[in-house]
Amino acid sequence: MLMRWGFKETYEIGNSQMTWSKLRHFLGPIAFALLLVYGAVAGLTGSPLLETAPAAAQKGGAVPGNFSGNLSDAELWRAIRKGVQGRSDMQDPQAGVLVQSQGDNWRAFKNGPLSQFGGWLLLAAIVVLGLFRALRGQVKIDEGPSGQTIERFNQIERAAHWLLASSFIYLALTGLNLSYGRYWLLPLIGPETFSTLTYYGKITHNYVAFAFMAGLISIFVLWVRDNILDGSDLPWILAGGGLLWKGSHPPAKKFNFGQKVIFWIVIFGGVSLAWSGLSLVFSSVIAPWGVTFGFLNIFGFGLPTDLTPLQEVQLSVLWHSITSTIMVAVIIAHIYIGTTLGMEGAIGAVSDGQVDVNWLKEHHSLWAEEIGVIGSSSHTGGGEQPAE
Ligand code: HEM
Numbered sequence: 001m002l003m004r005w006g007f008k009e010t011y012e013i014g015n016s017q018m019t020w021s022k023l024r025h026f027l028g029p030i031a032f033a034l035l036l037v038y039g040a041v042a043g044l045t046g047s048p049l050l051e052t053a054p055a056a057a058q059k060g061g062a063v064p065g066n067f068s069g070n071l072s073d074a075e076l077w078r079a080i081r082k083g084v085q086g087r088s089d090m091q092d093p094q095a096g097v098l099v100q101s102q103g104d105n106w107r108a109f110k111n112g113p114l115s116q117f118g119g120w121l122l123l124a125a126i127v128v129l130g131l132f133r134a135l136r137g138q139v140k141i142d143e144g145p146s147g148q149t150i151e152r153f154n155q156i157e158r159a160a161h162w163l164l165a166s167s168f169i170y171l172a173l174t175g176l177n178l179s180y181g182r183y184w185l186l187p188l189i190g191p192e193t194f195s196t197l198t199y200y201g202k203i204t205h206n207y208v209a210f211a212f213m214a215g216l217i218s219i220f221v222l223w224v225r226d227n228i229l230d231g232s233d234l235p236w237i238l239a240g241g242g243l244l245w246k247g248s249h250p251p252a253k254k255f256n257f258g259q260k261v262i263f264w265i266v267i268f269g270g271v272s273l274a275w276s277g278l279s280l281v282f283s284s285v286i287a288p289w290g291v292t293f294g295f296l297n298i299f300g301f302g303l304p305t306d307l308t309p310l311q312e313v314q315l316s317v318l319w320h321s322i323t324s325t326i327m328v329a330v331i332i333a334h335i336y337i338g339t340t341l342g343m344e345g346a347i348g349a350v351s352d353g354q355v356d357v358n359w360l361k362e363h364h365s366l367w368a369e370e371i372g373v374i375g376s377s378s379h380t381g382g383g384e385q386p387a388e
Helices: 022-044 075-081 102-136 154-191 189-223 233-238 257-281 288-297 307-339 357-365 366-368
Strands: 010-013 016-019 149-152 355-356
Touching: 016 357, 022 154, 102 154, 102 233, 102 307, 149 357, 154 189, 189 257, 233 257, 257 288, 257 307, 355 357
Parallel strands: none
Antiparallel strands: 010 016, 149 355
16 A cells, blocks of 8 residues: 655555655556546547537537627627638648538539539530531541551550540549439449449549549640641631531641640640649649639739638639530540541541551641652642552
8 A cells, every 4th residue: 555655765555665766667557558548438428528418519409509708609600600710720721610601602503503514515515516427427538548558646646645545534434423423323323333433433533633644744745746836727727627528628737727726625624634633632732723813813803812722622623623524525526536437547547556548648638748648739639649
């Protein structure tokens, strides 16, 4: 039994004596055991003060109150509802705001007009292509295939194209599932399969995005030189790309004006998608909107620049959604014209790299001339010259 207590070197316990240095060996484990017991009880009761009474909010559904001294509860909750910012020890910079009411408007806009606009845009793209197909049919090689082929894209160009294309298609499918899956896929496959699919789809979406960025950088490096607009684009534009009438073949270099437009939409849209996506994954580090609005204000837009981290995230979600939907609509058109459904002979350029010489003369006569496939005067006649 402990007889006396104080800061002296020797204590008497029963008949034996114990030195302070001996006692110290027991204090550590005892303190640790007490801490464990405290942690367990605090964890079970949910209260660091070890109170077992339910939290105020759980008492019969009553709104918690009487915490605010002279300030009435109604005023307190009004302030919270209006997004008053307090302080929090949590690492998350958004933790100081309990309720952000603009979130309601944001969600209503995202699930309402924005989602409808996206659906209509994708439907419009498919309808326009359907009409084009019905009126124009497949764009054929007017001269017919010559049987002679030439390499259009080398292996590196094709690998870059498919890295970009496959990752984009995966991102588009998993992204569209996040926006629209609950309306059409969920009723088809049931909640369990749908939630598993959507969960893994979302996680992999974040990783596949890096393959998309690699593809984007690759095609930029490989093709930017051939996608700069120049005077040769004007006749192509004036002739409607030769797509509207049979037998019309305006001259074009390696890429025609339509392809250049697709290229720049992919580059600017892709960078914008990647940046807004990164700002969602690394939201505590990347906050693009305050800076962007500051820049736009130079032109008199008068946009708010002092945005909270949550507002930054909300804007990034909207932008990511708008840009991706527009890009998907554009890429649907690109896929249509790139496959044999839309155009005879184009797909070879990205499959084995080979295209028919007559196809090349009809669609890229200036380039065919540049690489020595046809003579300098033959491009204006629209592929009437035989291959050399
Ligand atoms: C099944 C999907 C796809 C098919 C069949 C396809 C087909 C093609 C073809 C045939 C070309 C070469 C056209 C020519 O030789 O003149 C091409 C080029 C190109 N593709 Fe794709 N593509 C697909 C998906 C994508 C995707 C998803 C992207 C971007 C996100 C993309 C971006 C490009 C770009 C930037 C070019 C060069 C410019 C152009 O020809 O428009 N492609 N593609």
